[in-house]
Amino acid sequence: MEYETHDYDVLVVGAGGAGLRAAIEASAGGVKVGLLCKSLLGKAHTVMAEGGIAAALANVDDRDNWKVHFSDTMRGGQYVNNWRMAELHAKEAPDRVRELEAWGAVFDRTTDGRILQRNFGGHRYPRLAHVGDRTGLEMIRTLQDHGVHRGMDVHMEFTVVSLLKDGGRIAGVFGYERERGRFKVFRASAVILATGGLGRAYRITSNSWEGTGDGHSLAYHSGAELIDMEFIQFHPTGMIWPPSVQGILVTEGVRGEGGILVNKEGRRFMFDDIPEPYRNQTADNEDEGWRYTQGDKSARRPPELLTRDHVARCINREVREGRGSPHGGVFLDIAWIRKRMQNSEEHIRRKLPSMYHQFKQLADIDITKEAMEVGPTTHYVMGGVRVDADSQMSNVPGLFAAGECAAGINGANRLGGNSLSDLLVFGKRAGEYAAQYAREHPRPAFDLAQADEAAHLAVQPFEPGRSENPYTIQHELQGAMQELVGIVRQENEMVTALEVVEKLSTRAATAAVHGHREYNPGWHTALDLRHLLTVSEAIARCAIERRESRGGHFREDYPEKVSEFGKVNMVVRKTATGSMELQRVPLAEMPPELKQVIEENK
Amino acid sequence: MAQATFRVWRGASGGQFHDYTADVVPGMVVLDAIHQIQATQAGDLACRWNCKAGKCGSCSAEINGKPRLMCMTRLNDLPLDEPVTVEPMKAFPPIRDLVTDVSWNYTVKKKIKPFKARKPDAPDGTWRMSQSDVDRVQEFRKCIECFLCQDVCHVLREHALHPEFIGPRFLVYTAALEMHPLDDEDRLADLKGDHGIGYCNITGCCTKVCPEEITITENAIIPLKERVVDRFYDPVKRLFRVFSG
Numbered sequence: 001m002e003y004e005t006h007d008y009d010v011l012v013v014g015a016g017g018a019g020l021r022a023a024i025e026a027s028a029g030g031v032k033v034g035l036l037c038k039s040l041l042g043k044a045h046t047v048m049a050e051g052g053i054a055a056a057l058a059n060v061d062d063r064d065n066w067k068v069h070f071s072d073t074m075r076g077g078q079y080v081n082n083w084r085m086a087e088l089h090a091k092e093a094p095d096r097v098r099e100l101e102a103w104g105a106v107f108d109r110t111t112d113g114r115i116l117q118r119n120f121g122g123h124r125y126p127r128l129a130h131v132g133d134r135t136g137l138e139m140i141r142t143l144q145d146h147g148v149h150r151g152m153d154v155h156m157e158f159t160v161v162s163l164l165k166d167g168g169r170i171a172g173v174f175g176y177e178r179e180r181g182r183f184k185v186f187r188a189s190a191v192i193l194a195t196g197g198l199g200r201a202y203r204i205t206s207n208s209w210e211g212t213g214d215g216h217s218l219a220y221h222s223g224a225e226l227i228d229m230e231f232i233q234f235h236p237t238g239m240i241w242p243p244s245v246q247g248i249l250v251t252e253g254v255r256g257e258g259g260i261l262v263n264k265e266g267r268r269f270m271f272d273d274i275p276e277p278y279r280n281q282t283a284d285n286e287d288e289g290w291r292y293t294q295g296d297k298s299a300r301r302p303p304e305l306l307t308r309d310h311v312a313r314c315i316n317r318e319v320r321e322g323r324g325s326p327h328g329g330v331f332l333d334i335a336w337i338r339k340r341m342q343n344s345e346e347h348i349r350r351k352l353p354s355m356y357h358q359f360k361q362l363a364d365i366d367i368t369k370e371a372m373e374v375g376p377t378t379h380y381v382m383g384g385v386r387v388d389a390d391s392q393m394s395n396v397p398g399l400f401a402a403g404e405c406a407a408g409i410n411g412a413n414r415l416g417g418n419s420l421s422d423l424l425v426f427g428k429r430a431g432e433y434a435a436q437y438a439r440e441h442p443r444p445a446f447d448l449a450q451a452d453e454a455a456h457l458a459v460q461p462f463e464p465g466r467s468e469n470p471y472t473i474q475h476e477l478q479g480a481m482q483e484l485v486g487i488v489r490q491e492n493e494m495v496t497a498l499e500v501v502e503k504l505s506t507r508a509a510t511a512a513v514h515g516h517r518e519y520n521p522g523w524h525t526a527l528d529l530r531h532l533l534t535v536s537e538a539i540a541r542c543a544i545e546r547r548e549s550r551g552g553h554f555r556e557d558y559p560e561k562v563s564e565f566g567k568v569n570m571v572v573r574k575t576a577t578g579s580m581e582l583q584r585v586p587l588a589e590m591p592p593e594l595k596q597v598i599e600e601n602k
Numbered sequence: 603m604a605q606a607t608f609r610v611w612r613g614a615s616g617g618q619f620h621d622y623t624a625d626v627v628p629g630m631v632v633l634d635a636i637h638q639i640q641a642t643q644a645g646d647l648a649c650r651w652n653c654k655a656g657k658c659g660s661c662s663a664e665i666n667g668k669p670r671l672m673c674m675t676r677l678n679d680l681p682l683d684e685p686v687t688v689e690p691m692k693a694f695p696p697i698r699d700l701v702t703d704v705s706w707n708y709t710v711k712k713k714i715k716p717f718k719a720r721k722p723d724a725p726d727g728t729w730r731m732s733q734s735d736v737d738r739v740q741e742f743r744k745c746i747e748c749f750l751c752q753d754v755c756h757v758l759r760e761h762a763l764h765p766e767f768i769g770p771r772f773l774v775y776t777a778a779l780e781m782h783p784l785d786d787e788d789r790l791a792d793l794k795g796d797h798g799i800g801y802c803n804i805t806g807c808c809t810k811v812c813p814e815e816i817t818i819t820e821n822a823i824i825p826l827k828e829r830v831v832d833r834f835y836d837p838v839k840r841l842f843r844v845f846s847g
Contacts, residue, residue: 039650041708042747043658098728104717104782106736106743113730131740137657138743148708149716156705179697208652242629248655358655361674363629471641515646519698522645 001452003174003185006153008034009438010431011173011188013160013215016044017136017423018403018430019194020143021096023152025431026192031438033152034186036175038195038210040156042144045196045208046423049136050251050354051120052128053100053424054417055093059110060117061125061297066090068124070594071601073418075277076122076307077382077411078551079566080228083590084389085409089418089425096424097129105142107131119256119293122307122415124281124601126295133251133354139420158184160214161527162454163191163222163399166444170222170398174451176458178524181517183455187446189438192392192400192430193219193385198535200528202378202486203478206238206249212528213535215405219385220534220574224394227569227585228383228407229535230542231552233414234487236261236311238377241327245362247377250332250355252416254372255304257351258293259334260286261315262371263323269330270303273314278306280602290340309413309552312376316487319375329375335368344368376487380419381535382410382552383542386571391433392426398437398444402430412551459517461526466512470526473508477501477532485540490557491547497540505533541582542570603627606677608635609685610647614696620644621685626677632688633661633672636700648699656813659748663700664689669750669811691753704749710768713796717779718787735783742778742822744814747771751808751818757801767798770808770818777822780829794830799823 009031012023015038023035037044058064070090074081101107101115107129108116117126131138148154160175164185172187195215199207220226237250255261263269274282282303283289289302304311315330325331334352338344345368349356352367359365359372385394385401389408392400403423410418461470477500484497511526548562549555568584575581604626612620622643624635633651640647651661654673661672666680666687680686694702723730751770757763768776776793779785793799804827806819816822833839 039652039660040704043650043652043660045652047658047746048653048655101729101784102719102727104719104779104785106731106739106782109731109733109736111732113732114728116733131743134657134744137746141743145711145716148712154708156708179703208654208658210652243627244630244634245655354657361656361676362631469641469645471645475641513645519648519701520646521640521648525645 001455003183003451005185005187006034007443008032008186008188010190010192010434011186012036012192012194013173014038014044014194014196015041015154016046016194016196016403017139017143017420018427019044019192020140020147021424021427022192022194022402022431022434024143024147024150025428026435027150027152029432029435029439031435034188035152035154036158036160036186037154037156038159041154042140044140045211046136046140046420048206048208048249049139049420050133050249051253051256052118052130052135052417053093053097053139053420054120054123054127054415055097055129055421056090056127057094057097057115057117057129059114060295064125064127067597068601069093069127071598072123073409073415074411074598076413076415078413078561079411080550080569080587081411082389082408083588083594085426087594088389088429089409089422092425093421096421096428100139100142100424103142103146105138118253119301119305120416121252121255121305121311123417128417130253133253133352135420159524159527160218161458163218164446164450165222166446168397169444170396171444171446174454178519181520181523183451185451187443189441189443190398190400190434192402192434193405194401194403194427194430195405197381197404198532199378201478201481201532201536201539203482204238204247205378206235206247207378213531215401216384216538217531217534219394219396219399219401220538220572222396222399223574224396224399225386225571225573226383226407226538227386227571228411228542229381229538229572230546230570231382231412232378232539233308233380233382233552234312234376235379236308236315236376237332237374239363240329240375241373242363248358249377249379250372250374251352254332254334254352254355256293257334258290258337259304259332260302260336261304261311262331262333263318264325265323269318269323270306270311270314274303274306275310282306307413308416312487313554315376325373327373329373331371332374333371335370380404380414382412382414383407390429392430393433393437398441400430400434402426412553458527461511461513461523466510468507468511470508470511470513470522470529473504473511473529474525474532477504477536481536481539485543488554488556489543490555491544494540494544498537501533501537501540508533537580538572541572541580545570545582545584606635606682607685608639609687610636610639610699611689612647612699614698619687626682630677631673632665632675632677632686635677636672636688648697648701650701657746659746662691662748662750662753664691669753671748671750671813674813691749693753693755693759706764707747707749707752707771710772711775714768714772714776714779715787715789715792717782717785719784720786729784731783738821739778739781741816742774744816745771745774746814748813750811750813754807754811756805756807763798763801767801770802770823772797773799773802773826774816774818774822777826780826790830790833793826794834799827799830
């Protein structure tokens with residue numbers, strides 16, 4: 001078949017923070033850049049990020065520096081992070097934030113006119129550059145408005161169906177544009193995957209329809225390795241009531257500004273379980289915790305600002321043991337600060353405007369006056385494409401990954417705020433090295449039969465005689481992952497989950513789509529199933545293999561951390577026969593100077 | 603379970619309304635109903651959405667004739683004893699069902715001169731701005747680009763002056779740049795000329811539909827109009843320009 005074909009040196013798949021930053025950098029590298037967006041430009045999931053960008057600018061607390069940020073990130077990730085990525089991230093994040101300001105971003109200010117930073121879970125000092133609670137919007141808009149003047153071509157509402165290869169190296173992508181349903185081929189010397197996460201594999205999630213693990217799955221099927229897929233972040237505070245808003249994120253910024261978690265007995269249960277590595281840094285009484293949130297440098301942080309994995313599990317425990325709120329969560333209360341400050345209502349509205357708006361409009365709750373009901377929601381995947389720390393290239397030559405779909409920086413658990421900085425730091429790096437790769441390698445050739453095969457598979461759902469509803473299959477998969485590979489896991493349930501995935505894969509092969517190819521969401525849902533099923537299998541396999549509890553991975557049958565598992569990453573790859581192979585791969589040895597940094601910041 | 607009827611536009615310009623029944627659960631929004639219809643009755647019903655929390659501005663539509671975000675329109679704010687009509691935005695060419703071609707907006711934005719930072723204030727290459735200096739532009743920067751203001755603007759909607767007028771969204775965008783404490787660019791001539799600020803007769807419809815509650819007319823458009831008037835129509839300044847060349 002013949003396809004409309006575009007040629008680029010660097011092709012970026014995904015236009016959230018990482019994709020935009022990569023495209024900007026690749027353009028600056030003097031090569032021809034194409035940017036593919038699954039939705040309209042500026043609507044990617046980055047827009048949902050609320051709290052801020054973690055960077056050791058030291059504007060609010062001058063004790064902060066890259067070493068503290070690095071140590072916090074490694075501790076938060078329970079030391080299975082890629083230490084080199086954590087190091088680069090901590091060192092480069094401040095420059096990436098300042099660069100955004102130079103491109104027009106307008107952050108909240110300190111009293112001396114610099115970029116203001118706020119407290120967040122697991123960060124020792126106030127570190128998150130922010131704009132109220134809509135930092136992601138500020139970031140994506142700044143990158144978008146800067147980027148479109150940098151010469152890149154933007155292709156909106158385009159979905160990649162498969163990656164194309166030239167022998168072992170990447171050669172481009174095949175996909176379809178939604179408006180007319182037409183297939184297109186993009187030939188490119190280097191491809192950067194910046195497709196974000198996979199929250200749609202679960203029923204309760206903060207992710208939009210786009211988060212179906214496309215980059216993870218595309219990379220896997222083209223021979224790239226994935227690591228750490230067992231580590232899923234369940235954000236402790238998602239909305240739980242009314243049902244239609246279940247899963248929508250409530251920013252950690254609420255707790256950063258002094259919000260507290262209480263059970264139905266009115267008890268601040270977070271004080272009841274403070275993990276050993278954090279005991280020295282955590283307040284042991286309410287007054288000290290409050291003083292910390294108000295900038296008292298001698299105070300330690302309140303237990304609500306422990307890492308997300310821990311807070312989510314504590315909430316889960318309260319609910320299971322019958323101390324939850326009426327709709328199966330706990331209470332998040334910011335209104336209580338009226339006891340501590342005048343004008344608290346105005347203060348809350350100014351610091352958390354979009355949370356105020358969200359609860360007022362969607363839940364009839366005025367957060368300046370009453371507590372919110374919250375519970376864990378699937379938010380983020382620490383796992384993803386295994387990449388070289390410096391260049392972000394995968395084991396497939398010419399295939400790069402950045403942002404949430406790449407793995408390494410976060411280890412077993414990501415700290416809030418480290419995602420936006422990850423997007424900037426590693427988006428830039430991926431763009432830079434992809435441009436370099438493209439300059440050093442000729443445009444690849446490829447056999448169009450690859451595209452023909454992908455096209456053939458893609459249109460199968462329109463064939464007569466099929467009956468499976470793709471929405472139903474997606475719904476059943478989400479239910480199985482939620483119940484069987486969720487926040488608390490055990491082996492027999494996860495084995496069941498693998499069986500469900502296998503059965504649903506068989507059914508997905510006969511998914512039926514009605515209507516024509518133009519802007520057909522049913523067709524899109526059918527095509528996304530392959531990605532969702534692939535990543536679900538990877539999550540379950542890795543989670544079964546890691547027989548311990550660490551970070552975002554909690555095993556009821558192995559509730560303790562096991563040192564042996566602290567030395568390995570789980571790696572999955574596709575074998576020649578098409579099955580999924582899993583291997584434990586030892587972590588690289590950390591250089592002594594970084595070990596010392598960690599020691600000094602214990 | 604309670605049910606409601608949704609009268610949804612199907613097809614493009616030659617399309618028609620189609621009635622669907624959906625189950626109503628507490629707290630439900632119009633977008634939930636559309637999703638339910640997609641999953642159970644009309645798998646190919648086209649709509650845009652992303653965040654489902656009023657933050658991305660994708661699911662713009664006209665609900666009972668009013669431009670709104672589907673994800674922020676609660677069913678308990680609508681009369682459910684009669685069908686809820688859901689139609690695409692009218693100021694843009696239809697693509698299919700609830701999806702319209704909003705590409706014009708992206709073209710317009712690219713025509714506006716981008717941000718140009720003044721020289722840094724500090725030796726380390728950074729700037730100093732006080733919070734009170736940035737409050738004003740932060741209001742404009744809340745915009746989620748849902749284009750509902752463009753949809754309701756009669757200059758675009760009724761008179762279709764798209765080629766000559768950039769619309770309220772891009773007047774807000776221009777205001778955010780012009781009032782940015784660090785910006786060094788000048789966009790007043792463009793505003794008066796190609797961007798057609800004179801077409802706006804400040805009826806304030808855009809402000810009323812803005813889901814982010816940006817005071818578009820008073821805070822963005824009127825100050826820009828004043829700047830244009832000051833520059834180009836102030837008789838003293840005109841005289842001054844004649845003599846100063």
